[in-house]
Amino acid sequence: MFTPGSKYFLGLTGLSLVSAVLYTFLVNPSDIGAYALFGLLLSAGLITGISFFTRDGEADTVEQAVEANTEAPVSSFWPLVFALGGAVTLLGVATNEIVFVLGLAVLVGGGAEWAIQNWADRASSDSAFNSFVRHRAVGALDYPGLAAVALGVIAFLFSRIMLTVSKDQAAIIFMIAAAAVLIVGILIGTKPALRGKTSVIVVAGVLVLAVSGIASAISGERHELEVIAEEDPYSLEHRECGEEASEHYDHHANNTVSLRSSVTATVFVKDGKVTAQLVGLKKDVDTITIPRSNDINILFRNLDKEEHRLVANLGEAKVGTTDVMEKVGTCTQLTGENQEQVLTVKIPKPSSPEAPYTLTVPGAEGEIKVVVP
Amino acid sequence: MDTVSPVKSLTRRISTTIAGVAGAFVLAGCAQNAPQDTFAPKGDNAQKIHTLDKIVFPIAGIVGVLVVALACYIFVKFRDKGQEIPAQSHGKPTVEIILTIVPALILTVVGVFTFRTIMDLAETEDTEMIINVTGQQWWWEYDYPVQADQGITQPIITSGQLVFPVGTNVLLRETSRDVIHSFWIPALNGKKDAVPGRVHLLRLQADKPGIYAGQCTEFCGLSHANMRMEAIALSKEDFAKWVAGQQKPYTSPAEGTLAKEGETVYINQCSRCHQVNGIKDANGKAIISAPDENVYSGAAPNLSHLMSRNTFAGAMFDLVTQKCRDDVWNAKSEEFGAKYLAGVTPDCLNEKNLRAWLRNAPAMKPMYADPAKLEKTNGLYRGMPNLGLSEDDIDKLVAYLSTLK
Numbered sequence: 001m002f003t004p005g006s007k008y009f010l011g012l013t014g015l016s017l018v019s020a021v022l023y024t025f026l027v028n029p030s031d032i033g034a035y036a037l038f039g040l041l042l043s044a045g046l047i048t049g050i051s052f053f054t055r056d057g058e059a060d061t062v063e064q065a066v067e068a069n070t071e072a073p074v075s076s077f078w079p080l081v082f083a084l085g086g087a088v089t090l091l092g093v094a095t096n097e098i099v100f101v102l103g104l105a106v107l108v109g110g111g112a113e114w115a116i117q118n119w120a121d122r123a124s125s126d127s128a129f130n131s132f133v134r135h136r137a138v139g140a141l142d143y144p145g146l147a148a149v150a151l152g153v154i155a156f157l158f159s160r161i162m163l164t165v166s167k168d169q170a171a172i173i174f175m176i177a178a179a180a181v182l183i184v185g186i187l188i189g190t191k192p193a194l195r196g197k198t199s200v201i202v203v204a205g206v207l208v209l210a211v212s213g214i215a216s217a218i219s220g221e222r223h224e225l226e227v228i229a230e231e232d233p234y235s236l237e238h239r240e241c242g243e244e245a246s247e248h249y250d251h252h253a254n255n256t257v258s259l260r261s262s263v264t265a266t267v268f269v270k271d272g273k274v275t276a277q278l279v280g281l282k283k284d285v286d287t288i289t290i291p292r293s294n295d296i297n298i299l300f301r302n303l304d305k306e307e308h309r310l311v312a313n314l315g316e317a318k319v320g321t322t323d324v325m326e327k328v329g330t331c332t333q334l335t336g337e338n339q340e341q342v343l344t345v346k347i348p349k350p351s352s353p354e355a356p357y358t359l360t361v362p363g364a365e366g367e368i369k370v371v372v373p
Numbered sequence: 374m375d376t377v378s379p380v381k382s383l384t385r386r387i388s389t390t391i392a393g394v395a396g397a398f399v400l401a402g403c404a405q406n407a408p409q410d411t412f413a414p415k416g417d418n419a420q421k422i423h424t425l426d427k428i429v430f431p432i433a434g435i436v437g438v439l440v441v442a443l444a445c446y447i448f449v450k451f452r453d454k455g456q457e458i459p460a461q462s463h464g465k466p467t468v469e470i471i472l473t474i475v476p477a478l479i480l481t482v483v484g485v486f487t488f489r490t491i492m493d494l495a496e497t498e499d500t501e502m503i504i505n506v507t508g509q510q511w512w513w514e515y516d517y518p519v520q521a522d523q524g525i526t527q528p529i530i531t532s533g534q535l536v537f538p539v540g541t542n543v544l545l546r547e548t549s550r551d552v553i554h555s556f557w558i559p560a561l562n563g564k565k566d567a568v569p570g571r572v573h574l575l576r577l578q579a580d581k582p583g584i585y586a587g588q589c590t591e592f593c594g595l596s597h598a599n600m601r602m603e604a605i606a607l608s609k610e611d612f613a614k615w616v617a618g619q620q621k622p623y624t625s626p627a628e629g630t631l632a633k634e635g636e637t638v639y640i641n642q643c644s645r646c647h648q649v650n651g652i653k654d655a656n657g658k659a660i661i662s663a664p665d666e667n668v669y670s671g672a673a674p675n676l677s678h679l680m681s682r683n684t685f686a687g688a689m690f691d692l693v694t695q696k697c698r699d700d701v702w703n704a705k706s707e708e709f710g711a712k713y714l715a716g717v718t719p720d721c722l723n724e725k726n727l728r729a730w731l732r733n734a735p736a737m738k739p740m741y742a743d744p745a746k747l748e749k750t751n752g753l754y755r756g757m758p759n760l761g762l763s764e765d766d767i768d769k770l771v772a773y774l775s776t777l778k
Contacts, residue, residue, distance in 0.1 A: 011473040019481045023488055033488040262571035264546065278518070280497050280544045280574050289518035289528050291507045293664065293671030294550045295570055348665040350648065373516045373530035373675070 005056040009048040016041035054137060076117055081110030154206075157213025163225060164216035180205065241311045241331035243362045257340050263299040264290060267310055267359055267368060270303040274366040276359070287369040288359070292350055298343045298359070300332050306363065307334040312345050312370070313358045347372045408586040411559045415585060416578045418494055418562040425490045429483055436479065494563065497574060500544040504535065506575075508547070508554030508567040509670035510593060510755050511600035511738070512687035524612075529619045530650075531681075532674040533688040536605040538612035539582055545575040550670040551755075555591035558604045564590050579606035582709040584702055595739045596756065601688040611710030618714070618778075619678055623651025626776050635773025638766045646673035646757075649777065669741075669753040680717040680778040686738055686757075690726045697721035716778050724771060731767045733759045 020037035027033060085107030092100025120134035158177070162170045184205075187198045220226065257263075265288045267276045275284045290296045300310035311331040319326050332341040350372045351357045357370035407413070414420040502523050507514045515536075517529040523538075537543045547556055547567040556575060557564035565575040579585065589600035607615055626632035639647075640654060646664040654660055665671040679685070683693045683701065691698050697720070704712045735742040740756025747753065762770070 007469065007473075011477060014473075015477040015480060018477065019484050022481060022485050026485060027489045028492065031492055033492055037484075037488075262573075264548075264572050278503065278546075279572055280546055281500055281503050282498065285518075287519045289505060289516060291505055291514065291516060291548065291550070291672075294507060294548065296548075297570070348663070348671065349661055350650075352659065371519065371528045373528040 003051065003056040006048060006051040009044055009051050013041065013044040013048050016044050076114065078110050078114035078117055081106060082114050085110045154209065157209050157217075160213045160216040161209075163221045164219055166222060241309065241329060241362070257299060257342050261297060261299070261342060263297040263342065264288070266299040266301060267361075268301050268303055269308050269361045269364045272304065272364050274359070274361050274364050274368060276368045285368075287371055289371045289373060290345075290347065292372050293346065293348050295344055295346045298345065299340055300335065300343060300361075301340040302335045302337060304364070305337050307336050308361050308363060309334045310341070310343050311360050311362060312343060313360060314345070314347060314370075315349070315351075315355055315357060408584075409559045409588070413560060415560040415583070416562070416580055418576045418578055419560055421490050421493055422563055425486055428486050432479060432483060494576060495574075496576070497544055499542050500576075501542045502537065503544045503546060504537065506535070506545045506547045506556060506567065507550055507672070508556065508589070508593075508600075509550040509672055510552065511589070511596040511740070512674060513554075513556070513589075513600070513602050514672060514674065524616050525620075527620050529616065530675045531619065531678065533601075533684050533686075534603045534605050534682045536607060536612065536615050537577065537579070538609045539579050539606045541578065541609070543577040545577055547573045547575060550672055552593050553591050554589050554593050554600070556587070556602065557590045558585050558587035558602065560585045561587075561604060566591055577604065579604070581706045582606050582608055582611070583706065584713075594755070595741060596687070599687060599689045599738050601684075603684060603688050605713060607710050607713065611714060614710075614714055615681070618681055621678075623649065623677065624776075625652070626773060631769055631772040632776050633773075635769035635771070638762075638769045639773055642760055642762065642766070643676075643770075648673075648675045648677070650675070650677040667754060669750045669755045673757070676774070676777055678777060679774055680722075680776075681714075683713075683717060683721075685727070686730060686734070689738055690730065691723050692717050692727065693721040694723050717775070719775070722775060727771055727774065728767055730757075731760075731762055731770055735759055 016037060020034065020041050023037050024034050085103055085105075088103030089100060089107050090103070092098075092103045116134060116138050120130045120137065123130050123133040161173065165173060184198055184201060187194055191198075221229075263279060265276055265278050265285075267274065269275075276286070276288060277283070278285055278288065288298070298310070298312075300308075302308045309332045312329050314328040314330070316325045317328045318324065330343065330345060332343050335341050347357065347370075351370065357372065359368040359370060360366075404410075412423065412426070414423040502520060503518060505516045505518065507516070512532055513535070514530065514532045516531075517525050519525055519528055535545075545556065545565075547565055548571060549567040549569045551569065553569070554567045555564050556567055558577070561577050561579055562575060565573050567573065583606055585604040585606065587602050587604065589597055589602075591597075593600065626636055636652070639649070640652070640660060644652070644660050644662050646662055646667050648662040648664075649660075652660050662673070664673040667673075674685075680692065683691060683698065685692050693701070697718075701709070701712045730737055734740070734757040736759070738756070740754070740758075741747070741750070742754050742756050742758040744758065
């Protein structure tokens with residue numbers, strides 16, 4: 001009953017369980033150590049289950065295996081698919097990324113199916129039994145896998161349509177499509193007699209979607225999206241570091257920063273006032289010291305209802321070779337309530353007491369001094 | 374006359390060699406002067422690691438000895454003597470269960486204590502002081518943000534020697550300007566990588582005043598072995614004096630002195646990369662260095678108070694003579710602060726080292742400083758190049774640098 005692999009993972013699960021329980025009671029139930037050990041417990045438990053279920057992937061040891069007979073193994077077309085995948089992948093390397101990704105998908109899918117079939121064919125020389133073994137191992141994945149691919153294609157085609165039509169049209173199409181899916185679903189579920197007709201409707205709908213999606217992809221995105229793509233909202237010409245939110249404002253700016261991001265300080269705006277905290281020091285500060293000539297991340301967190309942005313005022317510099325001076329600085333995009341963005345700055349010159357660098361938030365009181373020693 | 378067979382002779386020679394190597398390792402562990410001894414903690418954080426060592430090492434040692442002894446016994450006892458292969462068996466539930474449970478229990482004990490120590494060393498709630506630590510090829514920069522409760526009213530920047538008060542929970546915020554480095558003062562805590570674009574935290578605390586040595590422990594290029602650091606723990610009173618010294622404004626040497634001529638040489642030759650806070654040109658305009666235009670890492674050591682520290686070039690070379698160095702390193706705790714704060718006095722200045730460095734820095738410390746081989750860094754140096762200074766200029770520079778205290 002216990003295969004070698006399952007014994008090992010069973011032992012690991014037991015060890016994880018004991019460690020997690022001891023750690024929770026003896027050290028601290030709420031710190032990252034407890035989470036890590038319980039994570040290990042869950043992972044080991046999962047692998048143990050898989051190991052039990054597949055009997056370490058050894059088809060030869062399946063107890064129900066029939067005695068060998070003279071039946072020849074079934075032929076397989078997966079090697080052909082695998083080879084095709086390899087060819088398309090190589091073609092993708094030479095042409096473009098999409099072809100490469102598609103080739104890679106075919107390569108991995110074909111290879112996996114080939115390996116699974118080969119594994120199942122070793123169970124016995126009875127093709128029916130081998131088919132049963134294969135189905136038992138991966139049959140549960142076939143339909144969800146195909147469904148995921150189909151949904152991916154549908155979502156891609158639908159997104160092309162939504163990016164081509166105007167915003168108003170997109171809203172109407174979305175409502176019609178959602179209502180159609182709901183109605184067809186209800187019909188399929190409640191009127192078995194109409195199943196044949198609804199199938200025709202579904203096929204027709206998929207065809208319409210395919211044709212519309214391909215046509216939309218060929219015609220390109222709507223004008224305003226093309227303009228935004230051409231006009232980089234982060235370019236110097238379009239830098240908007242005040243309270244404004246004009247046409248160049250980046251509406252797609254990410255407003256959630258990963259916990260894994262490494263920041264040197266966090267600047268808050270709350271009740272219209274600006275405060276800051278240094279990483280490692282749990283108190284408010286009005287001055288941040290950062291090393292010279294090094295990329296430094298500063299996290300901006302807006303706790304107010306109004307949208308705000310963080311602005312770094314980094315002194316003045318000459319314009320080209322002229323004597324004309326202009327302000328140097330950078331800023332985040334506008335960010336809403338309880339949202340956050342990171343501002344990365346690299347300051348090559350030290351600050352001076354007469355003209356310190358500052359961090360400000362337009363529309364909010366106060367400033368944080370930035371000292372570069 | 375007795376004769377020794379060739380096999381016995383070979384065995385004896387191999388045994389002697391192994392015993393010699395093992396003996397050398399054992400004797401190496403008996404060094405009296407080992408400032409980077411991991412097993413001699415001098416602060417709370419290092420003590421936590423040492424306490425863990427005392428639990429884990431004996432367990433690991435016993436297990437190691439048992440496994441090696443058992444393996445040796447089996448190799449000898451069951452070696453091939455031409456006997457028949459014994460009957461093979463598969464599956465011994467009792468043995469398998471014992472061999473699973475015993476290691477599991479051992480690892481559980483080790484794991485619980487290890488996790489607890491790791492979490493304790495990651496604590497930041499009790500921080501009393503923070504220092505920014507930035508690594509670059511091949512030196513460490515330390516900058517002290519304004520912290521009024523520690524008497525730091527203006528930012529301080531220094532390099533090579535990290536100065537901090539004893540009995541204070543200091544939190545280092547480490548990063549790097551170029552490649553990955555690793556900061557390790559064995560007597561005060563474990564090591565922590567300094568990674569570009571990231572800020573990693575490391576606790577530091579020392580029980581007594583003194584110098585605690587360390588060096589970069591992540592291979593970082595040509596002079597990795599020459600990237601050292603020294604942590605200087607001062608009493609709180611002495612630390613306040615050190616802070617006051619670091620915040621003193623710049624004083625230009627008197628007109629007509631050799632040092633004044635050295636200031637001119639410094640402005641012409643050194644200020645492109647090195648900063649001396651407060652120095653001004655002939656027009657009274659502040660001179661701001663531009664290391665980002667000359668050095669790959671974008672930084673060069675700030676020399677504002679060079680003579681307040683007694684090493685240079687990544688704590689690799691002494692600014693003081695051997696006698697003065699020994700005087701500070703071997704000072705008693707209560708005398709250490711005064712001796713360190715005396716800095717580099719005229720009697721103690723190690724002119725030989727300083728002159729050799731100014732004459733040809735890459736000859737003293739390997740650096741990528743050959744102008745003909747900088748295509749990979751777009752013309753930027755990794756380290757200090759040979760400036761081709763004349764002996765006359767070196768005299769003037771030494772006189773000027775000696776005033777930077």
